[in-house]
Amino acid sequence: MFLLFGGDFDLDHIRDTIASLEKESAAPEFWNDSSRAEEHLVRLSKLKDRFLPWQALREECETVELYLTLAKEEQDEQALEEVRNLYKKAEVFYQRLRFQTLLTGPYDNANAYVQIHSGAGGLDASDWAGLVLRMYLKWAELHGYTCNMLEYTEDEGGVKSATILIQGSYVFGYMQSEVGIHRLVRISPFDKGNRRHTSFASVHVSPELEENIDVEIRSEDIRIDTYRASGAGGQHVNKTDSAVRITHLETGIVAQCQNERSQVKNKSMAMKILKSRLYNHMQEQQQEERLKHSSEKQQIAWGHQIRSYVFHPYTMVKDHRTGHQIGNPQTCLDGHIDEFIQEYLNQKGGTEKVECV
Numbered sequence: 001m002f003l004l005f006g007g008d009f010d011l012d013h014i015r016d017t018i019a020s021l022e023k024e025s026a027a028p029e030f031w032n033d034s035s036r037a038e039e040h041l042v043r044l045s046k047l048k049d050r051f052l053p054w055q056a057l058r059e060e061c062e063t064v065e066l067y068l069t070l071a072k073e074e075q076d077e078q079a080l081e082e083v084r085n086l087y088k089k090a091e092v093f094y095q096r097l098r099f100q101t102l103l104t105g106p107y108d109n110a111n112a113y114v115q116i117h118s119g120a121g122g123l124d125a126s127d128w129a130g131l132v133l134r135m136y137l138k139w140a141e142l143h144g145y146t147c148n149m150l151e152y153t154e155d156e157g158g159v160k161s162a163t164i165l166i167q168g169s170y171v172f173g174y175m176q177s178e179v180g181i182h183r184l185v186r187i188s189p190f191d192k193g194n195r196r197h198t199s200f201a202s203v204h205v206s207p208e209l210e211e212n213i214d215v216e217i218r219s220e221d222i223r224i225d226t227y228r229a230s231g232a233g234g235q236h237v238n239k240t241d242s243a244v245r246i247t248h249l250e251t252g253i254v255a256q257c258q259n260e261r262s263q264v265k266n267k268s269m270a271m272k273i274l275k276s277r278l279y280n281h282m283q284e285q286q287q288e289e290r291l292k293h294s295s296e297k298q299q300i301a302w303g304h305q306i307r308s309y310v311f312h313p314y315t316m317v318k319d320h321r322t323g324h325q326i327g328n329p330q331t332c333l334d335g336h337i338d339e340f341i342q343e344y345l346n347q348k349g350g351t352e353k354v355e356c357v
Contacts (some may be wrong), residue, residue, distance in 0.1 A: 011058065014051045018044065042210075049109065049169070053097055060090045100170055102345045107207035108173030113273050115163045118155060119181075119200030123190040126158025128199040131333055132182055133162050138335025140166050150269060151243070151256045163256065163273065165208065172207040177344035178337075179205050180306035187312045196312055200305075206273075206280040215275040222274070223247045224267070229258040244270045253277050307340070309333070322347050
């Protein structure tokens with residue numbers, strides 16, 4: 001474990017680079033060029049985000065080594081057991097950081113907008129979309145992330161569409177694995193004949209962009225609609241047409257927001273979501289074009305059925321891209337989806353398998 005620090009990047013080199021950047025930012029003339037200064041600080045912040053957790057892990061490992069030496073010298077079994085516990089904690093910390101080395105995209109460390117839409121199928125489909133929404137809220141809670149419900153539209157007692165902003169470290173990097181169609185097979189609780197139904201929900205994920213990222217949206221390219229919110233939100237939200245829906249006419253991408261009391265604020269947030277989705281759309285198109293000329297006939301995951309959750313006639317959750325499956329769908333719906341994320345990113349990255357703890 002103690003030999004792994006140099007494997008992925010030079011920790012000492014990053015520390016020296018941070019020290020150099022901090023020295024530059026302390027210079028009297030630093031803010032003479034505000035644009036360059038902001039870029040400098042963004043780079044410094046990203047390097048610190050990468051460096052500090054690994055530095056903390058190195059310090060933990062050095063502590064374990066010290067305690068191990070002392071415990072051996074004193075032949076103290078109780079102290080050795082404590083060393084084992086410290087080692088296990090350090091190993092969990094390492095596995096989490098090692099997993100993050102798979103996330104090398106420019107926005108993998110960003111917050112993420114997650115949009116969920118129910119498919120055809122009435123009550124079953126809207127109920128399924130609600131379960132998918134709950135699954136991601138539970139997942140975010142397990143990771144200590146913050147969730148903000150931006151839009152929630154009910155449909156026959158379930159969810160027609162919902163948009164949440166999940167904020168935390170590497171959220172977009174993790175959640176990009178969830179993009180696509182999620183399929184549910186179960187005995188419908190709404191069918192008096194107890195027949196088996198198949199329902200679908202679509203998931204789209206895009207990064208929360210930095211303010212300096214410019215995505216051109218012309219007024220003639222969009223349609224803006226206002227409407228009365230149909231979900232929870234309080235008296236003002238439900239009694240005024242404050243909710244905003246923006247449709248990009250060329251791509252058909254829709255962004256909406258209803259959580260603010262002000263129509264102006266909802267419009268601003270909906271525009272941020274639209275810019276994020278358009279940026280992501282352009283990245284996907286470039287990826288598809290690259291894959292057309294690739295010798296590897298990879299399947300693009302975006303927009304395709306990616307995972308099945310089966311409750312009848314057997315119980316199973318299977319990811320159709322990686323082949324990974326588990327036998328307990330409820331565990332997955334309670335937010336424990338890390339192993340599916342892990343398998344997807346391992347396959348996407350084409351690297352040795354690492355564990356996400």
